[in-house]
Ligand SMILES: [Fe+2]
């Protein structure tokens with residue numbers, strides 16, 4: 001599938017809002033890839049498809065997980081929405097025939113992970129800084145993302161963890177691990 005075919009495919013799968021978010025992430029991934037010397041077209045593709053599994057229903061998620069023998073940890077079982085990362089990575093492989101670097105970037109884009117490479121960091125930050133995002137910290141985060149990937153990720157983790165605490169939401173261990181790793 002070329003990029004136009006993938007776009008048409010995503011238009012069928014995603015809501016208009018999520019589709020626009022995907023286009024925004026695609027654009028931002030390209031900008032960051034250029035700054036940090038990664039493959040711009042590849043980053044654009046990963047950004048475009050990163051949320052391919054985001055609109056799946058609870059039943060669809062469970063069905064996919066069973067069919068593909070995908071593991072779910074305790075936090076994912078309680079917060080099924082997190083699974084769109086693992087499922088997205090799987091769909092990237094099966095349906096769009098993406099390489100491992102793209103699969104990993106999609107796998108890590110929600111919780112973060114200390115195993116993220118530069119490419120995965122770019123996709124993680126593109127998702128959080130794309131032009132449709134309008135939360136309080138986004139302007140500051142955009143500046144940081146364009147100057148230092150690790151600092152930008154640490155900043156993201158700090159405010160997302162704080163929000164999770166305020167909203168009494170679970171925090172995935174990979175998120176804590178990544179923060180500890182970046183701090184030490
Ligand atoms: Fe996502």
Ligand SMILES: [Fe+2]
Nearest residue numbers: 021050051127
């Ligand atoms: Fe996203």
